[in-house]
Amino acid sequence: MQIQSLPSTPARRDPIRIQRAVLLALVVRELRSRVEGRWLSLLWLVFEPLVHVMLILALIGARTNAVMLNIELPVFLVTGLLPFFLFRNLARKLPSSISANRSLFAYRQVMPIDALIARAMVEIGLYAMVYLVALILLGWMGYHSVPHAPIELMVVTVVLIALGVGLGLLFAVAQHNRPKVATFIGFIFLPLYFASGVIFQLHNLAPDIRYWLLFNPVLHLVELSRVYFIPHYTVLPGVSLEYPATWALLVAALALSLYRVYRHRFVTVG
Numbered sequence: 520m521q522i523q524s525l526p527s528t529p530a531r532r533d534p535i536r537i538q539r540a541v542l543l544a545l546v547v548r549e550l551r552s553r554v555e556g557r558w559l560s561l562l563w564l565v566f567e568p569l570v571h572v573m574l575i576l577a578l579i580g581a582r583t584n585a586v587m588l589n590i591e592l593p594v595f596l597v598t599g600l601l602p603f604f605l606f607r608n609l610a611r612k613l614p615s616s617i618s619a620n621r622s623l624f625a626y627r628q629v630m631p632i633d634a635l636i637a638r639a640m641v642e643i644g645l646y647a648m649v650y651l652v653a654l655i656l657l658g659w660m661g662y663h664s665v666p667h668a669p670i671e672l673m674v675v676t677v678v679l680i681a682l683g684v685g686l687g688l689l690f691a692v693a694q695h696n697r698p699k700v701a702t703f704i705g706f707i708f709l710p711l712y713f714a715s716g717v718i719f720q721l722h723n724l725a726p727d728i729r730y731w732l733l734f735n736p737v738l739h740l741v742e743l744s745r746v747y748f749i750p751h752y753t754v755l756p757g758v759s760l761e762y763p764a765t766w767a768l769l770v771a772a773l774a775l776s777l778y779r780v781y782r783h784r785f786v787t788v789g
Contacts, residue, residue, distance in 0.1 A: 541628050545620065545637030552619070553641065565648050568604050569656070572596050575718055591662050594749060597653045599717040602676070602744045605646040606683040606737060607708050613638050613687025614694055614701070617785050624786045631785040632778065635691065639684050668747040675743045678764050682736060685770035692777045695784060715741050721755055729755065736763035 553564060575596055616638040623629045658664035666672045694701040715737045721729060732738055733755075742758045 537628055538633075541633050542637055542640070545623075545629075545633055546640055548620070549616070549637050549641045564645055565652060568601055568649050569653060571604075572600055572653075575600075590749060590752065593657060593660070594663050595720075595745065596718060597657065598745045598748045599715075599741050601646065601650055601653060602679055602741055603712065603715055603717045603737065604649075605642070605676075606679050606740070607712075608642045608646075609639055609680065609683030610686040610690060611705065611708065612642060613684065614691035617691055617695065621786070631691075631782060632688075635684075635688055639680075639687070643680060663749065666748040667750045672744065672747040675740055675747060675760065678760065678767055679737075679740045679744075681767040681771060682740070682763060685767055685774050688774035688778055689770060691785075692774065692781055695781070711735070711737060714738065716755070717741060722753065729757070733757045736766040739763045 572593065576593060613635050616634040617631050620629070620631075620634040623634075624631060654664045690701075690704050694704060714732055714735050716732075721732060721738075724732070738755075739758045739760070740763050742755050743760060745752050746754045746758075
């Protein structure tokens with residue numbers, strides 16, 4: 520008597536491989552939605568911050584030294600604008616990834632936080648491209664284009680990314696189905712732009728004003744980005760890495776806790 524063998528059950532996929540495949544698919548989807556099938560859109564995504572720098576240079580004067588300390592103005596602007604843009608894009612654009620990928624949450628392998636991570640990866644990749652192009656242009660124009668402390672600059676960038684991603688997740692929870700909250704959050708970044716010393720130095724401000732501005736963790740990260748890039752740059756007194764790193768940890772802990780409580784609301788429509 521011949522015994523028929525039972526059909527073998529398919530092997531279970533490794534959870535790490537499943538997660539990697541999900542993130543890869545979401546990153547590809549994010550890139551396609553951003554580029555929209557046109558390479559010109561991708562080029563604009565890369566050069567938009569550089570156009571911002573050039574507009575400021577045209578207003579202030581391309582050959583003017585940055586506010587006293589004999590710093591090249593283009594280098595000063597690039598080392599302030601690009602870190603701030605990375606932080607702003609992470610904090611502002613991550614929440615909208617929830618609504619953009621809501622239809623995919625019907626698949627149990629895709630979670631809302633996966634959409635946030637994928638968009639963060641795209642934003643960080645675009646920032647790296649912009650930063651590389653900016654360094655090449657600065658070197659071609661004869662300006663200082665190599666950070667004198669690259670490892671320390673990378674550490675500052677990691678803290679900046681952690682703070683931006685944490686705020687992005689926190690804002691995603693706060694503004695979910697609350698359009699007025701989303702509008703208010705959008706208005707926050709304009710005063711933050713000027714309070715972070717992005718386009719001008721804050722050294723000559725009154726000590727009382729500087730005291731209050733130093734409560735802004737982004738100011739610390741912008742100043743440190745310049746310290747580790749520009750030789751002989753004088754850091755604003757009171758700036759440290761520990762303060763924004765503490766902010767990043769606290770914001771991440773709060774955002775992850777709130778996400779765990781409210782994660783099921785992201786999947787439902789309403």
